[in-house]
Amino acid sequence: MSAELPESSIPDEAWEEFQRESEGPARLAAPKEPSARARMVTERLRREDEEAARRHGRVRGWGKRGNQVRAEPDAWRAWPSQQRQARRRRVWGVFWVLVVVGVVLVVMNPAKSLSWLVG
Structure with a gap:
């Protein structure tokens, strides 16, 4: 008794193309x-x-x-308070303004700026 598999009606090239497409962009674009x-x-x-x-x-x-x-x-699940976040942003803003002012002073007159640092 030999059981033969029925022949597929889909050509091998079409089947391979289907497998490639199902694993590629179609799968990535599918909603999760x-x-x-x-x-x-x-x-x-x-x-x-x-x-x-x-x-x-x-x-x-x-x-x-x-x-x-x-x-x-x-309260234990809440994000940090808005006041603390605002204070942190303000402190970082002042820090960066001071950094920019220092860089501008060094660029405008490097000799005098560096003499302040050396003493």
Whole structure:
């Protein structure tokens, strides 16, 4: 009893081209489905936002965008405060202004600038 495989109706060249295309750009361009955990987290955050809106007497999605209420995470999960970020940006801004002023002074009069450093 010899079982012969039925002959394919697709030519070998077409099959190889299909395999190349399915592994290349088509696969990279395909949308990625979120994981089960990502879907659960998204659903939980949506429910928390709706609950926060209900507590504040606002319906999510109605009115202006600024009126929407979002649930705030617990303090241990929150990002650094806005004040601390603003202070850090201000300090770095002052630092870079001083660096630029120093570079301009050295470029304009290198001999005098370097004499201040040497003493």
